[in-house]
Amino acid sequence: MAHLKLHIPGPIEVSNKTFEAFRTPMIGHRSQDFKNLYDSIMPNLQALLFTNRLVYLGTASAWGIMEGALRNLVSKGVLNCMKGAFSDKWHDVSKRCGKYAESLQVEWGSPILPEQIDERLATGKFDAITMVHNETSTGVMSPLYEIAKLKEKYPDVMFIVDSVTSMTGVKIEFDKLGIDLLLAGSQKAFALPPGFSIFTASQAALERAASINDRGYYFDLIEFQKNAEKSMTPSTPSIGHIYALKSKLEDFMEEGLSQRFDRHANLSKMTRDWATKQGFTIFPEAGYESKTLTCVNNGAKPGGREIEVAKLQGLMKERGILIDGGYGKLKGKTFRLSSMGDETQETMESLYALLDESLEQL
Numbered sequence: 001m002a003h004l005k006l007h008i009p010g011p012i013e014v015s016n017k018t019f020e021a022f023r024t025p026m027i028g029h030r031s032q033d034f035k036n037l038y039d040s041i042m043p044n045l046q047a048l049l050f051t052n053r054l055v056y057l058g059t060a061s062a063w064g065i066m067e068g069a070l071r072n073l074v075s076k077g078v079l080n081c082m083k084g085a086f087s088d089k090w091h092d093v094s095k096r097c098g099k100y101a102e103s104l105q106v107e108w109g110s111p112i113l114p115e116q117i118d119e120r121l122a123t124g125k126f127d128a129i130t131m132v133h134n135e136t137s138t139g140v141m142s143p144l145y146e147i148a149k150l151k152e153k154y155p156d157v158m159f160i161v162d163s164v165t166s167m168t169g170v171k172i173e174f175d176k177l178g179i180d181l182l183l184a185g186s187q188k189a190f191a192l193p194p195g196f197s198i199f200t201a202s203q204a205a206l207e208r209a210a211s212i213n214d215r216g217y218y219f220d221l222i223e224f225q226k227n228a229e230k231s232m233t234p235s236t237p238s239i240g241h242i243y244a245l246k247s248k249l250e251d252f253m254e255e256g257l258s259q260r261f262d263r264h265a266n267l268s269k270m271t272r273d274w275a276t277k278q279g280f281t282i283f284p285e286a287g288y289e290s291k292t293l294t295c296v297n298n299g300a301k302p303g304g305r306e307i308e309v310a311k312l313q314g315l316m317k318e319r320g321i322l323i324d325g326g327y328g329k330l331k332g333k334t335f336r337l338s339s340m341g342d343e344t345q346e347t348m349e350s351l352y353a354l355l356d357e358s359l360e361q362l
Contacts, residue, residue, distance in 0.1 A: 004317065007351055008324040009136045009165060009293045011187035011194045012341045018192060021247035022240045029239060035231035037242055042231075044249035048257065049182065050173035051200055054228040057245075058197035058219070059238045062164045062185035065197045067093055068219025069130070069181050072209040073158040074099045076127040079120050081112040083142065084135035085328040086162070094130070102126070108330070111142040111288040114150055121154050127208075128158035134166035136188075137327040139295025139336065140284040141166065148177040158208055164188050167198070168252065169264040169292040169340050180205040181221075186241060189264070189292050190248060191341030196241040201225075265291045267339035267348050274352045278359060279305035283334050292340035298326070298333050307362050309335050315358035321351065 045055035077100035080091035094101035159179040167184035187194035281304035299306025
């Protein structure tokens with residue numbers, strides 16, 4: 001089969017170099033070789049997240065860590081900040097885990113703002129909040145730094161942050177933010193195969209977890225911390241992912257983190273500019289657009305261009321490119337273009353040229 005290049009929001013393209021690292025011969029996961037491997041990536045992981053905390057490696061999609069965070073960190077109640085399909089789903093997961101949960105719901109396309117959270121936390125009903133930094137379904141990025149300032153006012157509330165499509169594409173200073181758990185999956189801006197997670201937790205989070213008896217085992221933060229102190233994981237890890245992660249982190253450092261963050265910001269702006277030039281409008285509220293993917297309106301706003309999104313997808317597929325036709329209730333009403341991971345100005349300009357050709361055929 002011919003390879004379709006992925007410009008969907010995830011999984012995204014994985015380079016040949018990364019695949020070669022992924023297929024490095026196996027080692028024993030309880031061996032000194034494994035400890036050496038874990039030790040070799042820790043400094044770069046800490047640099048990436050701007051933290052002195054240990055960074056944990058989980059063999060699961062990010063949803064495993066998201067559910068585990070609820071089981072580890074919620075005792076009294078959780079406020080789920082909801083602004084799209086994935087943040088909305090976190091509310092459902094909270095209830096399925098038997099937690100007292102309330103929603104802070106905003107219209108899709110709008111960000112979560114600190115004053116909205118402040119108003120709800122002031123009730124005293126919650127000892128945790130969940131928020132998706134960069135909502136993949138809508139292309140909206142909430143102001144994490146402004147929201148994190150609330151931690152000073154509510155030090156006993158656990159701030160749990162999904163950075164699945166922002167980690168490595170946007171500067172996230174874990175220690176400076178003062179949040180309690182930050183997580184991401186491998187298949188987004190890391191540009192790794194799916195099925196792996198990277199996350200870290202504050203000392204306060206570990207103390208909260210230690211006070212909760214039914215936090216489970218596979219995603220037990222205490223087990224992750226104990227094992228990370230010995231350069232180990234609690235259960236058998238995906239060693240191939242860790243070799244690939246090592247290779248990827250080396251790429252990040254060679255490029256330079258500031259340059260990497262700037263590249264992602266520039267490519268997302270280029271994509272928005274392309275969409276506007278083609279007569280489309282952008283789905284997110286102005287000023288809160290994602291820096292790793294672009295959610296383009298399909299005639300949803302007055303004056304915006306409207307097309308048959310499914311036909312555009314088909315024409316792009318004929319040209320060897322897979323794009324997304326909108327997620328959930330936005331299917332057909334938007335389309336999404338990824339610019340994260342290893343994409344460059346040249347690769348994105350190639351994408352725009354093929355999109356232009358396809359649009360002319362509609």
